[in-house]
Amino acid sequence: MFGLIGHLTSLEHAQSVAKELGYPEYAHQGLDFWCSAPPQIVDSITVTSITGQKIEGQYVESCFLPEMLSQRRVKSAIRKILNAMALAQKSSIDITALGGFSSIVFENFSLKNHKQVRNVELEFERFTTGNTHTAYIICRQVEQAAAKLGIDLSKSTVAVCGATGDIGSAVCRWLDRKSNVENLLLIARNQERLRNLQEELGRGKILGLEEALPQADVVVWVASMPKGVDISQIPLKKPCLLIDGGYPKNLGSQLRQPEVYALNGGIVEHSLDIDWKIMQIVNMDVPGRQLFACFAESMLLEFEKWYTNFSWGRNQITVEKMEQIGESSVRHGFKPLLSF
Template structure:
């Protein structure tokens, strides 16, 4: 059995969803209540592969909210993720994906050191961040969206914003060896990490985002956009492809140019309907078939019987593992969303 650990985008969103799911005791409560709320399994899932194989899964709502990332509540945030993992393990789930901020919090605060939670020994092999599949799907989105919109990668500049993160660095490595992209630009906060990435790849320019955007035919955005940042859409090339790999996805509301194409990064579409409710809650345009690539990774691992932490740690994703998860993604009927 596979599992998905997720969370909602805000307190208001959580209250609305709680009401829709029939959890009236949660619906009118404030942030203090949500900080104490335990994880819940709120959805049973059935997925069928195009091979005919059928698997079962469960969605674990962590009850984490982004408002908990404030310094005064960060202990609540970390506790939420660990408790959700314990809940998944106690319910016999073999492989569970950490979705959204769950994996970011886990890595940032090095929660892998926490192996004993009350009377439960946490088995790390049961969990995956899903980042390998996410990175693979974003790379395929770069290729396919570029082709769709008339951008020749062999003459193009691709900027990766968040280039030194787990997903961002994997995207850089894959594009470097699996495509003939002409130029790469790396954007991130830590200059030392950027220089190390540049040295490891043996190519690429390091620029601030304001200088990178006007040069870019494709922008892969896998970092949090600084609060209050505005994109000067008049400075963008046309055509231009923006891959919005953040969560929640909001770039389409910031960019309204006819020949600037915003793609929901890290989203896959399954060939067959999935029996679940949870994707309606996160407002997917086709909730029976569309989902986060990180969630799909746990499904793929279940289909293949790979009950192991396929994606784990920071900057450990290899091009070979991206190819491997990509192969089984195609095998079972998942494809990158480029609409």
């Protein structure tokens, strides 16, 4: 059985969907209440591959909210993710994806050092971040959407914002080796990591946002937006392909300019309807078939019976691993979202 650990985008969002999920007592509660709310299994899932294979899974709502990342509530954020992982393991789920901020909290706060959660000793091989499949899907979105818009990558400049992150660095490796991109612009806050990535790739220009974005034919955004940063007035090329790999996805609304085509990055469409209700509350256009690529990774691992933390640790994603999960993705009927 596969599992998905997820969360809602804000306190307001959480309150609005609590009643839909059968928890009316949560619907009017404030952040203090949500900080104490335990994780819940709120959905059972059936997925059918185009091969005919059928698998079962469960969705674990962690009750984590991004507002908990404030300094005063960080301990609540940590507790939420660890408790959700413990619940998944106790529920005999073989492989579980850490969706949204779950994997970021795990990495940034070194939760691998918190293996004991009450009476449960976490077995980390049961969990995957899903970042390998997410990076693969984003790269395929770049390639396929660029072709759709008439952007020739072999003559184009691609800017990767968040280049030193787990997904960002994997995207850079793929674009360097597989996509025949002419120029790579590397954007991130940590200059030392940027220089290390540049040295690893053997190319790539390190630039700031305001200098890089106007030069890019394609912008891949896989970073969190720093507080107080306004990019709405930065002029972009025409045409420009914008892949928004952040969460929640709101970059397109900030960069509304003529001939700028925003695509929700890291989203896949399945060839067959998925029997679940959870995607209806995260505003997917086609909730029966569209989902986050990180969630799809745990489904693929279940289809293949690869019970291992396929994506784990910071900057460990290789092009070979992306190709491996990509072949599985195609085999079972998943494809990159390409609707603007």
